[in-house]
Amino acid sequence: MMTRRTGLLAALAALGALTFSPAMAEEKKDFKIAWSIYAGWMPWGYAADHGIVKKWAEKYGITIEVTQFNDYVESINQYTAGAYDAVTVTNMDALSIPAAGGVDTTAVIVGDFSNGNDAVILKDGATLADIKGRPVNLVEFSVSHYLLARALDSVGMSEQDVQVINTADPDMIGAFQTPEVTAMVTWNPMVSAIVKLPGATKVFDSSQIPGEILDLAVANTETVKDNPDFAKAMAGIWYDTVTLMAADTAEGAAARAAMGAASGTDQAGFEEQLAATKLYAKPSDAVAFVTSAELGAKMDHVRKFLFDKGLLGPSASSPDAVGIALGDGTVLGDGANVKLRFAPDWMQAAADGKL
Amino acid sequence: MRLINLHPDRGTRLVLGLAPFGALMLAYLIGSAVRLAANPADKLLPALTTLAASIERLAFLPDPRTGDILLWADTLASLARLGWGLGLATGGALAIGLAVAVLPLARAALSPLVAFVSMVPPLALLPILFILLGLGEVSKVALIVIGVMPVMTRDLALAAHALPREQIVKAETLSASTWLIAIRVVLPQILPRLIDSLRLQLGPAFLFLIAAEAISADAGLGYRIFLVRRYLAMDVIFPYVAWITLLAVLLDIGLTGLRRRLFPWSELRA
The missing domain is CATH 3.40.190.10 (Periplasmic binding protein-like II)
Structure with a gap:
């Protein structure tokens, strides 16, 4: 009887641990990226459909599964809960959802900012x-x-x-x-x-308010620390696709038409949205923005808004509660609780052709 | 002894009934502890102390921005919508149900329509309601009415149909008019069913209420859940879900009590 009871208890404990186990960082080979429909994120879907993801994953000997979510918030929540290694998200939501939720998050790619969108x-x-x-x-x-x-x-x-x-x-x-x-x-x-x-x-x-609403691709900090190849593959996929998308060629136009169709419009409609998006098509431009002092000033506006709305958590006593590591090496807020990091490393590698 | 003849006594029944709740609770506590050990700021399965602090903040302390106590403000807003919706639906169902049951002409005219409308998925109508009636209270109340009224109407008509035909004939031989038969013979006998029908529609009514509030509102139980979902605040969502469940259970018990009090004879049917 006693053994049966302890057996039951152990089974329950295992069930609890299985169902709710958080993402544990370790070296691994299989990665999952979640993305949702938005002008600045359409390249992810295109890359997955046209073999660009596969190409870069094979180069680094890993597999990458790219999943489209119809619900943006749900994709972030899934990432925060640990079901995905990376997600497309704005700088503001990256700070208020995963970072404020204690999930140390690194912005691997700063893709664009909303410039009228x-x-x-x-x-x-x-x-x-x-x-x-x-x-x-x-x-x-x-x-x-x-x-x-x-x-x-x-x-x-x-x-x-x-x-x-x-x-x-x-x-x-x-x-x-x-x-x-x-x-x-x-x-x-x-x-x-x-x-x-x-x-x-x-x-x-x-x-x-240029540069304040950033569209990012973020990944779990522990995951990219233990598996830098995953972040490199992300940068490779991104800049391959974006270069193609921004090109003034027949292939570029075909890519824009495909992305337009995937987002429920057409090539003209998609180009209209791109016009209201300041795309960092060249990795060097993104690195320049991320390492500039400007980023700190923009993020300061964002974190003050979040604090004002109570979105940094009920226990946050000031906008400093969640630390933000900026691309120039400085930290905004609590240095002992850095949960959002802007890392120019992989965009720099892309700029240098070292992927 | 065969297993099918093994009946639990009172104490065992209580233990067995509570065991699944205990197991769920235990799984939650273990899962929560595991996640919090890995990440102390985890929001998915908050610790009991976090839940308690959130409940205190929501239910007992005024919100620093609006000055309202959020849980009560949300509850009042939601119950007002629910009250209007269920009130109108009950009134409408009674009127149409009675007419359909008593008058063959009304039955011919209305019952195909009611049967048809009751098959329309109300949530699919939501975008149309919002365009026609705007984003305010009217469209939310209308969704509840459209969602529950046809079902209640059909249920009442069925209950009225089940009355022995002899009663009607008897009343006629006593020279009762159509109106008198409807009011004095049919109505009293279907009123208990009306309350039961309302009770069974509480679940769907809450579903429609929350769906409507999730789309556009500035207060309400569903509004709060879908608002804080944005930043994964399970410490708010869990207490709200528990509170909604409790409200529904209390309403159910209250309606059963009401029926027993008003129509003590209706218990005999079972």
Whole structure:
């Protein structure tokens, strides 16, 4: 009887450990990358479909599984929970979800920044100041919310002056056409559809805060430390694909058309979104940005917003609670609790042709 | 002795009933401890102390930004929507169900429509509701009504149909009018079924409520869960799920009590 009971207990313990075991870093050969549909991340899907992922994985003798998520937040949550080794994410969400959740995360690739892809749109209003007193529909705690805070800040207002209403992103275009919605903050491809609706005016967009909404590919720090080949393969895949995508050739156009189709639009629609994206097509440009003092100033805005909204965790007593290691070697915030790292190493290797 | 004849006594039954809960709890605690040992800031399976601190923050302390106590503000917003939705659905189901059951003309006109509408998946209608009725309270209440009313209507009509035909004939021989038969013969006998039907629709009603709140809201139980999901705050989600379950259980018990009190004879059926 006793043995049976302890056996049961052991089985339960094993079950618990199996079901909920966190990602343990070690040397391994099989890696998983999660990505979701967004202009700046479409190269991942293209690379997976066109053998570029396979080529680089084979070069380093590893396997890389690239999975597309229809739900962006779910892809980050899966990464944070340890089911994936890498994920595509914005700098803000990388800080508030995995990093604030204690998962040490390294930005392997800084792909681009939003340069107009995110926008504040008003109905029957000419300037941003007209937003005062209106309900604003947006995805709460997303980069849209951040953009609104920065926009209001730029005209001396605060969130007290508006009423934020959380609205799911697939419903934005429909919602804008209902009478009670008069102000909205959202991102592309919705923005380009909404500004074409009657009465819609774009009053603020992310090109007015350049370099603050970054699109990254991040990986678990322990994983890339123990398996640098994985990060090298990521950089190889990325710059191969991006070079092709940015090329003014027939192959480049075909790649853009394929990525446009995969994101529910066409080549022209995709190129319109790319125009509102500042792509770091050359790895040297990305390295220059990541190692500049500018990055620290941008991340400072982001972490203050997150702290202000309570997104660095209930126990965070200041924006310093989660440390951010910048590309120039300095640390923003608590040096003993660095959980988000900008590492130029692999982008540098790509620039030097050392992959 | 054969296993099928082995009946547990009272104490054993209690232990066996609680065992699965205990096993789940234990698996949670072990999983939580394993994850927290690897990463003290892990959010997926928070420790009991973290859960307790979150519950205190949500249910007893005012939110620093809005000054509201979040759990109560969310609960009030959600229960108001649920109350309106279920109230309208119950009223509508009673009126249509009674008419369909008593009047052959109404049955011919309405019952195909009700049968048809009850087959429409309500969640698939959600985008249409949001366009037609806007993102405000009306569309959320409408989703609940559309989701639960057709089922309740059909259920009531069936219950009325099951009444012995002889009762109706008897009332007619006593020269009762159609109205009197509906109000004095049929209605009292289907009211207990109305409450039971409402009870069974609590689960779907909560489902529709949370689905609607997840899409657009500024307060509500579903709104909070889908908001904090963005940053994996399981310390908020677990207590909210437990609270929603508790609310549904209490409503269920309350409705059963109400039926027993109002219609003590309805217990005899079983």
